[in-house]
Amino acid sequence: SIRQLEGYFGTGVGSYFVFLRRLFLLDLLLALLLTIPFIIVPQLATKGGTSVDSNILDSVANSFLFYGYYSEGMISWGYSMSLAFLLTNAFVFIVSFIYILRRMWIDYRTSKLSGLRNDFPFCWRVFLGWDYSINTKKGAEFKHAAISTQLKEEIQELKMEKKRRYMRYGQTVLRRFLSNIIVLSLLGGSAYLVYFFVRRSEGRRAFSSNRWLALIERFELSLLLLGLRIVIVPIFRQVVLIERWHPRTAFKWTLVRTTAFYAANVIVLLLSLLGEATKPSCSNSTNATATPSPTQNPLPYVCCWETYVGVEIIKIVSIDFGGEVLSILLADLLRAMFVRYICGEKLIGFREFSTTSNILGLIYGQSLIWLGTFFCPVLPAVQVIKLFLVFYMRRIAVVYTNVPPKRIYRASRSGNFVQVLLLLVLFASILPFGYVIAALKPSTECGPFRSEAYIHRVVSSELPSWINEALKVMGNPAFTVPVIVLLLLIIFYYGLLSRSYRDVIKDLAHHIRHCLAISNTCRLP
Numbered sequence: 001s002i003r004q005l006e007g008y009f010g011t012g013v014g015s016y017f018v019f020l021r022r023l024f025l026l027d028l029l030l031a032l033l034l035t036i037p038f039i040i041v042p043q044l045a046t047k048g049g050t051s052v053d054s055n056i057l058d059s060v061a062n063s064f065l066f067y068g069y070y071s072e073g074m075i076s077w078g079y080s081m082s083l084a085f086l087l088t089n090a091f092v093f094i095v096s097f098i099y100i101l102r103r104m105w106i107d108y109r110t111s112k113l114s115g116l117r118n119d120f121p122f123c124w125r126v127f128l129g130w131d132y133s134i135n136t137k138k139g140a141e142f143k144h145a146a147i148s149t150q151l152k153e154e155i156q157e158l159k160m161e162k163k164r165r166y167m168r169y170g171q172t173v174l175r176r177f178l179s180n181i182i183v184l185s186l187l188g189g190s191a192y193l194v195y196f197f198v199r200r201s202e203g204r205r206a207f208s209s210n211r212w213l214a215l216i217e218r219f220e221l222s223l224l225l226l227g228l229r230i231v232i233v234p235i236f237r238q239v240v241l242i243e244r245w246h247p248r249t250a251f252k253w254t255l256v257r258t259t260a261f262y263a264a265n266v267i268v269l270l271l272s273l274l275g276e277a278t279k280p281s282c283s284n285s286t287n288a289t290a291t292p293s294p295t296q297n298p299l300p301y302v303c304c305w306e307t308y309v310g311v312e313i314i315k316i317v318s319i320d321f322g323g324e325v326l327s328i329l330l331a332d333l334l335r336a337m338f339v340r341y342i343c344g345e346k347l348i349g350f351r352e353f354s355t356t357s358n359i360l361g362l363i364y365g366q367s368l369i370w371l372g373t374f375f376c377p378v379l380p381a382v383q384v385i386k387l388f389l390v391f392y393m394r395r396i397a398v399v400y401t402n403v404p405p406k407r408i409y410r411a412s413r414s415g416n417f418v419q420v421l422l423l424l425v426l427f428a429s430i431l432p433f434g435y436v437i438a439a440l441k442p443s444t445e446c447g448p449f450r451s452e453a454y455i456h457r458v459v460s461s462e463l464p465s466w467i468n469e470a471l472k473v474m475g476n477p478a479f480t481v482p483v484i485v486l487l488l489l490i491i492f493y494y495g496l497l498s499r500s501y502r503d504v505i506k507d508l509a510h511h512i513r514h515c516l517a518i519s520n521t522c523r524l525p
Contacts, residue, residue, distance in 0.1 A: 005398060012251075012355045013398060017391065019359055019418060023366055024387040026099050030092055030373075031380040038088045039081075039377045040064055046075045065314070067375050068307035068446035082448040083462040086437065086455060089374045093430055096370065100426065104419045126151075172244060179239045183257050186235065190228050190261060191268045197224050198272035221312060222319035225265060229323070229364070233258050233357050252417050254356045259421050262364040263428045269316075270371055270432050273309050274440065304446040310375030317368050317379065321386050324361065328397045336401035353402040358394070359418060362387075363425055370429035374436065 002017045044064060063069060075081050130147070197220060216223065236257050240250045335351050369383045437456045442449040449455045460468050473479055 005395070009353065009398065009402075013353050015418075016353075016355050016358050016362075017395065020362055020387060020391055020394075022103060023362055024384060024391065026096060027366075027369065027380045027383040027387065029099065030095060030369075031384055034088050034091055034095065035373065035377045035380050038084050039070070042075060042079050042084065043070050043081065046071065065376060065378050066307040066310045067377075068304040068443070070377075070448045072448050072450055080462050082452075082458045085377075085448045086458055088377075089433070092373050092380075093370065093426065093433070096426055097423070100419055100423050104416055104423070107416045107419060176243045179243050182239055183236065186232055187257075187261055187264055190232060191264045193228070194221075194224065194265050194268050195272050197221055198269065219315055219319065221269065222316045225269070225316055226319050226323045228265065229262075229361075232261055233360065236261070237354070237356065251356055255360060255418065255421055258356070258360045259363055259425060262360065262367060263425055266364070266367055266371060267428060267432060270309070270313075271435075273312055274305075274432070274436065304443045306375050306443060306447055310372060313368060313372035314376050314379065314382070317365070317372070317382065317386070320361075320365060320368070321390075324390055325393070328393050332397045332401040350401065350403045353398055363418075363422055366422065367425045367429055370426060371432060374433060 002014050002021075005014050005017060070085060071081050073080065073082055126147075236254055240254050240257075243250070243253070245253060332351055335348070339348060339350055365383065365386070369379050372379050438454065440454075442452060442455055444450050449458060452458050452461075459471070
């Protein structure tokens with residue numbers, strides 16, 4: 001079905017569904033091989049678990065969904081829940097890193113093989129693009145549409161190359177300078193707005209007596225992130241049009257800016273929540289026995305700040321999924337019905353499928369999973385269900401309510417770039433995780449680390465002594481500095497080797513063209 005979508009809508013639309021499928025497989029791998037068998041199942045197999053204070057939002061926080069439910073130390077059959085909890089969350093990042101690198105390597109090899117056909121693109125498409133094993137009318141129509149779309153992409157590439165030669169350099173530089181000023185202002189303003197709302201939530205002692213206002217106040221951080229996403233991301237797409245980039249370059253710039261926007265907002269949100277939630281809580285305050293009323297803000301009474309952070313993150317994931325569903329129903333379905341049955345296509349027309357914003361939505365959702373798995377171990381499984389539903393809802397919306405984008409480009413050259421952005425988001429997600437396990441004191445009322453001064457110390461207390469000694473040696477600068485230097489030398493060597501191979505390939509291609517020209521000349525009468 002993805003190949004059919006690429007045939008009718010272009011490889012840009014197909015790249016979104018390919019990327020979604022890859023994230024689905026990644027989260028399925030994290031859920032089935034890590035969080036469920038090593039954290040959730042062992043805890044559920046024991047007789048109960050640690051129950052957190054009922055002050056936290058609602059009774060759902062007392063379940064196995066969140067950090068505070070899990071026991072400390074050894075549980076049944078000598079299984080160390082503390083060590084398993086920490087190592088499983090560490091392996092979530094390691095497995096994600098290996099999976100992304102593997103996909104990058106496969107995409108790199110594919111792009112290099114497809115690049116061999118760039119010398120005579122129209123000849124390749126016209127004379128060698130047909131599949132002679134097709135024996136049905138429907139298959140022939142699909143292949144015809146696919147070749148037509150690929151030719152449009154090639155023509156668009158050539159037009160943009162010619163147009164770039166006649167652009168005024170000074171005017172283009174000024175446009176791009178002003179657009180970057182606008183982008184930086186929006187990034188800084190949105191990050192400060194997130195920080196301001198976190199501080200505002202911390203300062204609120206009670207929710208509104210009105211039921212609907214109280215509900216909005218409880219979900220205000222999630223709604224704020226959704227509102228910023230709705231407002232800021234379209235501005236980035238319009239700003240990149242002012243700069244007059246090539247469609248593929250514009251796609252990459254939009255990805256970079258919007259990814260920076262998502263990463264900055266989510267990291268600022270998480271660090272702000274950590275800063276506010278880890279302030280003196282009910283365990284060491286004068287109101288230790290006080291129970292807030294349903295209208296009171298639970299943050300000043302938090303005994304298990306990890307569970308509070310997990311509740312906030314899963315609310316953001318839920319609101320993000322709700323926004324995705326509303327976008328399909330309102331922006332796609334209702335608009336398509338209005339066009340078909342009321343005004344026709346001349347007035348507004350069907351909505352174009354935005355590959356950029358949809359791919360960025362997937363990266364944003366995956367960053368929430370990486371950031372929140374420590375506080376909510378079921379997040380990878382929740383993401384699997386979410387991506388499964390989004391895949392089929394988006395596929396139906398594309399087929400029946402969307403039209404192909406007007407600016408066509410070949411997405412095969414941008415696929416690896418998306419993987420690089422996802423890898424950068426993964427590294428950005430590791431920073432808060434490292435800050436939590438190395439610098440913050442865990443809650444003393446709940447969770448698998450309540451007896452530890454810092455989370456990382458569970459490694460030295462649970463692992464054998466020889467492993468601790470090995471880790472100390474590996475952390476010593478006398479060991480790490482030579483290893484880093486050696487890795488840099490290896491990277492430098494393989495970089496030079498790759499460059500030499502690239503030069504050899506260019507020389508061979510030039511030699512082949514020269515031989516073809518000579519042979520064609522000799523055949524002339």
